[in-house]
Amino acid sequence: MDFRIFTEPQQGASYDDQLAVARAxxxxxxxxxxxxxxYLRMGDGSGLPGPTDSWTTLAGLARETSTIRLGTLVTSATFRHPGVLAIQVAQVDQMSGGRVELxxxxxxxxxxxxxxxxPFPAKRFGMLTEQLEILTGLWGTPLxxxxxxxxxxxxxxxSPALPKPVQHDPLHPGRAxxxxxxxxxxxxxxxxLAARFATEYNQAFPAKDTIRERFDVVNAACEAAGRDVSTLKRSAALVLCVGTDEAQVRSRxxxxxxxxxxxxxxxxxxxxSEAVATIGALRExxxxxxxLQVLDLHDLDHLELVASQIIPQVG
Structure with missing residues (x-):
């Protein structure tokens, strides 16, 4: 199983805060x-120092990290014209040496x-579908x-369909x-839509007892589209709060x-031990x-605990 750190900077985090977490x-x-x-904090609080733009942030991180993959979960189709987004993502992929995911x-x-x-149109699914068609079309167009x-x-x-990402489309070998x-x-x-365009299908904060059923649905969609279900990675995003003992759990x-x-x-x-059992059940x-959604970006010891004591037992 792959383990990724997922942050919510709109809740109140600077670029430097995010850089520290990414490097750790x-x-x-x-x-x-x-x-x-x-672009806006959710819930109570000021949100200081204010929001940071995701692709501006990832561009900086692309130059200040060297191996870790970088991405958004998820970019909103309402925020950027697909032509502009295609340029941004391709450029950050170049800046990172091919480590970006969208x-x-x-x-x-x-x-x-x-x-x-x-603008926030009432009907957005068609917008999302067209964005995916345009993004993959621009990147995949021969030079x-x-x-x-x-x-x-x-x-x-x-469109000249430039620039191109460094990476190749996992679903269409030979295309950027x-x-x-x-x-x-x-x-x-x-x-x-996932069966048509995605290399990964993600469930964000699902009820744990619904995970298998929802994966079955996307598997069926792949089969209906004539796609090998093994080519689609299945993932979930869940909040992280673990400790060496109950006192640390409660503090976090x-x-x-x-x-x-x-x-x-x-x-x-x-x-x-509870986290290990939970992850085992998720794998099943x-x-x-x-x-792993990390909400306290200043608690880098939290990441170290997962890396040193949990992942070795389940990775």
């Missing part, structure tokens, strides 16, 4: 550093759009050809592209404003990659 995660051997793509979703947080003047797209939302005419992550709990549209839960028992039900939480449910 890299040094400790985690597979990747991911961050959310939001999680892309339809967006959901109405308030952040209102706060920063970002001596142009790309055009005429859809209900976007029109592109004779980056791994794409699609997630969600929809019963049909999202699984079908208090630091993020959560209750230990709620975290045990819904996340990877508790003592080391079909999880191949686990995103």
């Amino acid at each position: 995660a890299e040094d400790l051997g985690f597979d990747a550093f991911f961050r959310s793509d939001h 999680g892309l979703g339809a967006g959901w947080f109405t308030r952040e759009h209102e706060a920063y003047g970002i 001596d050809e142009t790309f055009s797209h005429e859809g209900e939302v976007y029109t592109l005419e004779d 592209g980056v791994p794409i992550i699609i997630g969600g709990g929809g019963p049909s549209k999202t699984p079908a 839960a208090a630091a993020i404003g959560r209750e230990p028992e709620e975290l045990r039900r819904n996340g990877v939480a508790g003592t080391v 449910s079909g999880v191949e990659r686990l995103y």
Whole structure:
């Protein structure tokens, strides 16, 4: 199983805070550093020092790390024109030497759009679908050809389709592209979209007893599309709160404003032995990659505990 660190910087984190976590995660051997793509704090609090843009942040991290993979979980299709996003992602992939992954979703947080003047259309699934068509089309267009797209939302005419990512599209060998992550709990549209475009299907904060069933749905979508189900990585994102003893568990839960028992039900939480058991059960449910949501970005000892005492037992 792959283990990735997943952060929520909109809750109040500077670029330097994120850099410290990314470097620690890299040094400790985690597979990747991911961050959310939001512009407004959720819940109470000031949100100081304020939001950081995800792709600006990842560009900086691309130059200040060397091995760890970098990405978003997930970028909102409402935030950027797909042509601009294609350029941003390809450039950061170049800057990182081919370590970028793109999680892309339809967006959901109405308030952040209102706060920063970002349009938030009621119907966004078609927008998301077209963005995926455009992104993969731009990256996959041969160097001596142009790309055009005429859809209900976007029109592109004779684009030179540059720049190209360093990586190759895992679903289309020989074409430039980056791994794409699609997630969600929809019963049909999202699984079908994942089967068509994604290299990874992610469940974000699912009820643990629904994980296997939701993977079965996306497996069926792959089969319906004629795709080998083994080519789609299955992942989950869950909040992390572990400690060497109960006192440390409770201290870490208090630091993020959560209750230990709620975290045990819904996340990877508790003592080391409890976390090991939880991860084992997640593996049995079909999880191949686990995103550990770290909400206290100043507690780097939390990462060290996972790397030194938990992953060796389950990795």
